[in-house]
Amino acid sequence: MLIILLGAQGTGKGTVAGILSKQNNWVQLSTGDIFRENIAKGTELGVEADKYISKGCLVPDEITVSMVEKRLEELKNEKGIILDGFPRTLSQAEKLDEILANKGEKVDWVINLETPREEIITRMLNRRVCSNQACKATYNLVLHPSKVEGICDICGSELIRRADDSDSSAIEKRLEIYDKETKP
Numbered sequence: 001m002l003i004i005l006l007g008a009q010g011t012g013k014g015t016v017a018g019i020l021s022k023q024n025n026w027v028q029l030s031t032g033d034i035f036r037e038n039i040a041k042g043t044e045l046g047v048e049a050d051k052y053i054s055k056g057c058l059v060p061d062e063i064t065v066s067m068v069e070k071r072l073e074e075l076k077n078e079k080g081i082i083l084d085g086f087p088r089t090l091s092q093a094e095k096l097d098e099i100l101a102n103k104g105e106k107v108d109w110v111i112n113l114e115t116p117r118e119e120i121i122t123r124m125l126n127r128r129v130c131s132n133q134a135c136k137a138t139y140n141l142v143l144h145p146s147k148v149e150g151i152c153d154i155c156g157s158e159l160i161r162r163a164d165d166s167d168s169s170a171i172e173k174r175l176e177i178y179d180k181e182t183k184p
């Protein structure tokens with residue numbers, strides 16, 4: 001079972017993917033999470049990806065597609081995979097079709113999440129995430145605050161702001177890129 005979650009930043013792809021994967025024992029494949037893990041560990045992929053992510057730009061397709069292809073191969077025995085944040089360009093979507101066709105597989109479901117733009121910006125400015133990479137719980141200062149301010153309810157680690165949520169010009173840029181590159 002392969003499911004794609006589409007939608008602009010801040011629509012809740014990660015949250016919905018997390019719920020679905022937990023309920024069904026599926027694996028969530030979030031390209032944003034993989035990049036952030038690599039940035040935190042300072043890997044070659046992380047250093048390269050950070051050049052784009054910190055400016056609110058998309059990481060180039062060659063880097064992103066080969067990373068997803070490798071991860072899909074590692075997950076080939078899983079009963080369900082939810083793609084969260086991929087594909088994000090037409091070229092990535094076409095490459096995904098090719099990768100799957102070569103394995104005799106296809107996409108089963110595509111879920112498109114829609115949220116009004118003002119709501120998205122407010123959500124991104126108020127988003128806080130758990131700094132523990134193994135937990136990655138997401139909170140919202142207004143809609144879904146943690147019980148103790150700045151501390152994750154689940155694992156007790158510090159809550160932080162995602163670097164690319166901290167700067168409103170980077171948020172605007174990401175939404176512009178969504179309209180231009182992803183929406184089609």
Ligand code: AMP
Pocket residue numbers: 009031032033035052053056057058059060064084085086087088089092164174
């Ligand atoms: P996300 O956590 O999905 O919002 O992703 C965070 C950032 O990672 C994005 O703003 C992009 O810079 C980068 N990224 C994530 N997924 C992709 C993708 N499929 N293609 C290119 N860049 C991506």
